[in-house]
Amino acid sequence: MNDSPHIGHAYTSLACDVLARFMRLDGRDVMFLTGTDEHGQKVQKSAIAAGMEPQDFVDQVSERFRALGGVMGYSNDDFIRTTEDRHTRSCQELWRRIKANGHIYLDKYAGWYSVRDEAFCTEAEVTDGPGGGKVTVADGSPVEWVEEPSYFFRLSDWQEPLLEFYEKYPQAVAPESRRNEVISFVSSGLNDLSISRASLKWGIPVPDAPDHTMYVWLDALTNYISAAGFPDTECDTWRTYWPADLHMVGKDILRFHTVYWPAFLMAAGVEPPTRVFAHGWWTNEGQKMSKSLGNVIDPHQIVARYGLDAVRYFLLRALPFGSDGDFSHRAIVGRMNDDLANDYGNLAQRVLTMAYRNCGAAVPQPGAFTASDEALLGAAETLVSTVRADIGEQGFHRALIHIWEVVGQANRYVDEQAPWVLRKEDPARMATVLYVVMETLRHLAVLTQAFMPDSSGRMLDQLGVAADARELAALGADGRLAPGTPLPKPKPVFPRFVEDSPDS
RNA sequence: GGCGGGGUAGCUCAGUCGGUAGAGCAGUGGAAUCAUAAUCCAUGGGUCGGGGGUUCGAGUCCCUCCCCCGCUACCA
8 A cells, every 4th residue: 555545445345345234234243354554665665755754654645545434434343554563463473373384484585576566576577678677577567686585485385275275165266267367376386485575674574583574465464364363363353253254355466365365374374264356447438547647536536426325336336246347427327317316216206205295294004915016025025135145245236236126126016006096096005005115115225225325224214214123134024114104205315417517 | 378258239238958139228119297307118130259060950069260358378
């Protein structure tokens, strides 16, 4: 972390947030962790470039990441910084255990290091750069020659155990295509990994060898167990939450999380996390985002422009989770207006307004349900198990598609039943119809809470659903809306996005 | 070079065990008028990247070629 957060950072934690919120609504005990990794040469260089001391620099940048959580509405339980004491203790203990188990040895490193990638490179991975220096073949990052004493991790010993691990836990790397990549990489053989730098000061000192600083990825990855309480493996958080059920990462850091990290942990005798999900990257209006192009999307700006819940919805609905995607104005406006305002928001508005005006501003009293009524209610009540399964495998976009199938079904039901006709001809039947849709809306709003907490909460307010009756357990026939419950005057929940007129 | 994933309606994409192509958006026509002019219905003659093959029949299996993306390797 050496700069301000952008949409990619926001996306990673957003997915975690939706998952965490959904699990909590489902009665699960969740620990949702995020934070900042603050060590290494890259950070040190950025600090110098900014004319600051490293600590002051990371204080500032970390604060921006913490603030992002407020802007995006994250419900994280902890926020860890790798410059905290708890993390230093944890890292050094992890090192000691790996070393005590015989997996670390001292040697000399002579080779290339990419500061930008924070990775060591083989001779084959570098080439002559345009400016005369050497750069990586992969993305042209400058590399520098490093020749110094270094501690090494015997990664080469972990090829078989890792392959067995992937075999034993088929879900350990997702999506499937990433799992293939990782297995293919590990199968091709692993080299021992340099895990300390003698020439770097901004980092965690190696135990009993203070002139060495720990490799930034060994340091950074360890944050997960630091926050879980390591090395105190008797504490509640550790016993409850480790091994982690999921690490959510961008595809650029897949290897660190699925090869190095489980190997480090196994070498220390600690159980590795059971799943790592690598999500894709965003482009901006079809273009790769980069600082030099100046088209990096700032989460603050899009939230200010479109609203938080619209952004949250769009990011998770626009593409299959795991794929790359494009953020475009046209696309997000389409989702806002079509899915949110027209289909979902207007469904609520049209029905709530009728109930408010024609049923004494209260939840209507339903009569006997017809087959049509039962069909819609059944679809709504079945939804929870579908969505639970989707989210359980991080299929966020599938979950939303399934929810919106019921939104569409409800709109068709309203048109077929035509409660505005029933109002004159059969008010009792109208009350039943309105009740059925409101009960459907209750299910929809409860399920969309994880994605759009604020809007969904307002919709539940308008349905007269009590604050303590909004968990998944309240879904189904047992938790149905109580007829006679007073309703507030309906207000649109999802605003349409109206373009500024070009001549104004 | 190897491995993996793709190339399907104007756009974004679905297409299970092979049976003569689907959704959403956009467009067109209509219905309705409760509602955020929001909804609903009807309407999609696309060589399913090219070519060849298997089959009674292939986006859907096999071969080959082209293009895109990812991982990985190599460059005497």
